[in-house]
Amino acid sequence: MREITYRQALNEALAEELERDSNVFLMGEEVAEYQGAYKVSAGLLQRFGPKRIIDTPISENGFAGLGVGAAMVGLRPIIEFMTFSFSLVAFDQVVNNAPNMFMMSGGQFNIPITFRGPNGPAHQLGATHSHATENFYASVPGLKVCTPATPRDAKGLLKTAVRDDNPVLVLEAELLYSSKGMVEPPDEELLIPLGKADVKREGSDVTVVCYAQTVPIALKVAAQLEEEDISAEIVDLRSIKPLDEKAIFDSIAKTHRVVIVEQDHPFCGVGAEICYRIQKNIFDELDAPIIRVSQEDVPMPYNEDLEHAVLPNAEKLVAAVKQVCYA
Amino acid sequence: MREITYRQALNEALAEELERDSNVFLMGEEVAEYQGAYKVSAGLLQRFGPKRIIDTPISENGFAGLGVGAAMVGLRPIIEFMTFSFSLVAFDQVVNNAPNMFMMSGGQFNIPITFRGPNGPAHQLGATHSHATENFYASVPGLKVCTPATPRDAKGLLKTAVRDDNPVLVLEAELLYSSKGMVEPPDEELLIPLGKADVKREGSDVTVVCYAQTVPIALKVAAQLEEEDISAEIVDLRSIKPLDEKAIFDSIAKTHRVVIVEQDHPFCGVGAEICYRIQKNIFDELDAPIIRVSQEDVPMPYNEDLEHAVLPNAEKLVAAVKQVCYA
Amino acid sequence: MQPVEQRDEVEMLSLMLLIRRFEERASQQYQAQKIGGFCHLYIGQEAVVTGTIAAVRSDDYVITAYRDHGHALARGTSANACMAELFGKETGCSRGLGGSMHFFDKKHHMYGGHAIVAAHVPLAVGLAFAIKYRGEDRVTLCFFGDGAINQGSFHEALNLAALYRLPIIFICENNLFAMGTSVKRSTSLKQIVDRAEGYDIPGEIVDGMNFREVRDKVAEVADSIRKESHPAFLEVRTYRYRGHSMSDPASYRTKEELEKYRLDDPIIRLRAQLTREGKLTNERFDLLDKRAKETVLAAVKFAEESPELPVEKLRDYVYFNGAKS
Amino acid sequence: MQPVEQRDEVEMLSLMLLIRRFEERASQQYQAQKIGGFCHLYIGQEAVVTGTIAAVRSDDYVITAYRDHGHALARGTSANACMAELFGKETGCSRGLGGSMHFFDKKHHMYGGHAIVAAHVPLAVGLAFAIKYRGEDRVTLCFFGDGAINQGSFHEALNLAALYRLPIIFICENNLFAMGTSVKRSTSLKQIVDRAEGYDIPGEIVDGMNFREVRDKVAEVADSIRKESHPAFLEVRTYRYRGHSMSDPASYRTKEELEKYRLDDPIIRLRAQLTREGKLTNERFDLLDKRAKETVLAAVKFAEESPELPVEKLRDYVYFNGAKS
């Protein structure tokens, strides 16, 4: 194991999959000559050439659709959205063409495509540039959605996504691109299955379900709560769809209390779905109502303090945990 | 009161609002000369002329944005999507521009626009044409979403939507366009507030929360269950956002059991959000886990029997009600 | 470079007859409620797809919109598989899961059947991208209607195809109407073909009621593309005799206009040409027509008797697990 | 028809100076981390918006993309309100809720400040639609970059504007790059202006480094539009001296290229013209520049000292309840 950044981990995943399979190509805005808006694709143009690392005009709908078409005849496109906020102009291609093709064609055309890029609020980008799209995409049948929070998960999930024969969205966390973590050496194949959550910290009093940008928040809070003798178990979903129900249920069977901390909007957010499944399947295990911590239901303001107030954060999570513990 | 169809009710609402306020105009594909793909705008071109009833090319993103821009300077556009499945190509305008403008401009530009058209699966239209978009749009801060199930609600909600100073989506039910119901005479102003649910049938044993196309299913099931001595209370949400929590909670306080029947997809669907709010706010009122009946999590197949199997339907609802009652 | 085999014109005439008779039956079966959903007929436009197919290779890629029955039949999908799809049967070209608007046939390089206007144009560019990526000399044939050219996806796709110089022919089947909207009410141009200039893509106007003109023009363009990859645009002028879909009375146009085009019927026209040249007798024509009708009747019977996909199997069509296709 | 009041050229030169000095300060304050998010500077392009504003009425509608500081200042938004917005303060032109990319000023008919590339072009067409709907003789001025012309929304908007003959000038600020992508790598055309032909919209190329040429061309076009409503397209050739945003080193272009354009600087150019014509002395110029610098410094102080919107008030900015704006 060695320590690398989340950005490097993604870069390694891309390089390894491009190396392994000549049907894989990377396409998006500024991915080639500019080395990626966030430098995730740094060095790839030099290594794999312009045929496989392809810059596009600002035409998300067009190149997302191009990727789906190329996938119909067996190529394995990796389509980068500079951020998933811009995937909204390509929404129809991602939710209508990619996931429906297999069903509509009676099983003739599966779409082995990966859509990736940073998702969720970054820092003071304002309402148009701060979209967390996981609940949109997870609600669409035929799509798979993963949300890595660590360099290791980022590398392992992206590689798995590229090898999956269905459309997979890898929702990266811009704020974590420079964060570091231990990852297996390059010569060791690292594949992390979709639909497997990961207990990032064991605990006995309360389960905190989190993913992507909320994982570091949850870990920070867990450490803090320990001093107050509250033992929190941190369950990192890693994949939103398929969802690892069992991991969630197993943890709650231990703690009987749960808080879900998510980065999307509250109304019909990911946490709502998880809450439904918990109460439906293990109603009697719950000693207190489930509480969610998410964004406030308001468009993202630019002002830094206001943005902080809108986002899920440590203070809110601490309060929520205490509420379920002392309920 | 007189009996008219859901289609006529919408048509009256449009005519009355066009008559009342010269800033109101209707724009969309085939709304004028063709009299509407589903004839909802029949006669309006003849009555209000081409300046206010405007046909467009097939450019949803373009004319949705046109509407938002016109609303910035005080016009009150009614934008018809031939179906909300086609709103997906205009997604960015609806979720990014319309609802964010007021916040982003520091309160200078509110957007008094109505987006309307049929939403949800109709009959054998296949995966691309059967989208239920309510959970997408309800999750967006700054939007309001209503889903009328009866002619009276259709008229009253659409009129209210047009007068609202914010972006409102009126998600109509194509399968109900020809259904009939009692509505106040034209000379009586009919306005139904957004965010007010309606108990369509009183009951004491179980609460069935429904909206749009699932309301007639729920009423049919309630009648059937009565013969088996199960008294179901039917709560028609009418609006998804704002959501009338109180009406839901009040009913459950009576019945202590609830089934949510929705027309969207299960993952992060409207029912998930309602479930979260119920268990969070009135956890102790529940005598059984909440159960949802929704579409199956698969792209919509064309075949009629398979479509029926994917949709929420009476059989599934009956089974769900019995499950919560005998739990 | 693999040569384009010459397709016999009489054979192509029977293909047009097959499409015509298939659509007439489909219409009748729709009225008899054997077919559900939306159903868009190709009657009147047969020469467009037939002429195109006659000019290209069987391994070239074909993709179109929702008015797709003719394209599948022309590509080689059996009338049985097409009719069964309309009936929603497991024996259908999309196993009854796609319906009229979503015909697919991988074996015959028919990539759909797409119902969101213009959303398949980027897909077509992706097919062409794959051809160039693999260094093949195939051509992608992307059909769409006159109503599709005002969608953003059309615009982005054409710019991408031109920028990357991809092997694709954009074939605009200009039948003058998008539902009830005539081209002059949808498009700010005197002629659609001019839009290709905005992308520096060569464009031409073709008489879509004339089989031979379509075939020869497509052959010429496809040939140039195979020599050196580039996109091309053809505005093919045609006409649909029926309403937009089965539910459209088409009251937005005059009987006279319709009659004018009927006189120019692509089938009558090719028949006349062949007869004049002594390549076809009336007896032979009647026989071909009789065969087409029989084939379609047999297809109805086949569809009727075919099984539906069992509900338990539906889940196998959500995610591909390596087992299928 | 209300006449366009003549704007004094020296005044316009000071406006360009104000924009230039404002952006320099913004850059410095960004580095000092007083400003967050993305920040795109307008330095080098000043003549485009200044020339345009000098040619139109104060009640004409202006809308642009995220590189919007210059447009707000040119429209009349105070340097205080602009700087305060960058600082996220309640006194900002968007109350600190929009930030650099989302400047709005209703009073001065500045309709934003829009950060999704080309998504504001349909909004602009809506503004123009409202003008025609109300029978007014205003003109909408829609600014966007060269990178915006390959978005679907651009395409749909231009077709709609042409179809409805709306009073709008599409002003493409062609600064040769969209982030690191040069126009020739993004657009399949020799020159951008040709794309307007695809919509039958009259288009012209304008030298964006020359204040007078921009002003006179816009005046001519706006005048023709006020006489009889129609859309027009201007490809205004300009150059941004800085990187795309504060975080971009702009290593995709050569020092030489940058220097070439600096020699053509719009401020130097107008200054020289005015001096040659005896309308401006060096002393006067230095004074104007000094004033601009002072104004901007004062703006920084104002922004520093301004309050932020209290959290409790945030909810008032989600839905309009008749109370505000």
Ligand SMILES: Cc1ncc(C[n+]2csc(CCOP(=O)(O)OP(=O)(O)O)c2C)c(N)n1
């Ligand atoms: C994005 C989108 N908007 C609207 C529709 C509804 N619709 C289906 S076909 C059609 C007209 C298309 O006309 P054209 O492209 O000329 O093809 P034609 O029907 O003439 O073959 C419309 C508006 C759709 N399917 N997709």
Ligand SMILES: Cc1ncc(C[n+]2csc(CCOP(=O)(O)OP(=O)(O)O)c2C)c(N)n1
């Ligand atoms: C739909 C969308 N895609 C991508 C981006 C990211 N982005 C912001 S600005 C920009 C380049 C735009 O260049 P241009 O239009 O030439 O304007 P300029 O920056 O030169 O003023 C890109 C790709 C975005 N904001 N919106």
Ligand SMILES: [Mg+2]
């Ligand atoms: Mg047509």
Ligand SMILES: [Mg+2]
């Ligand atoms: Mg530029």
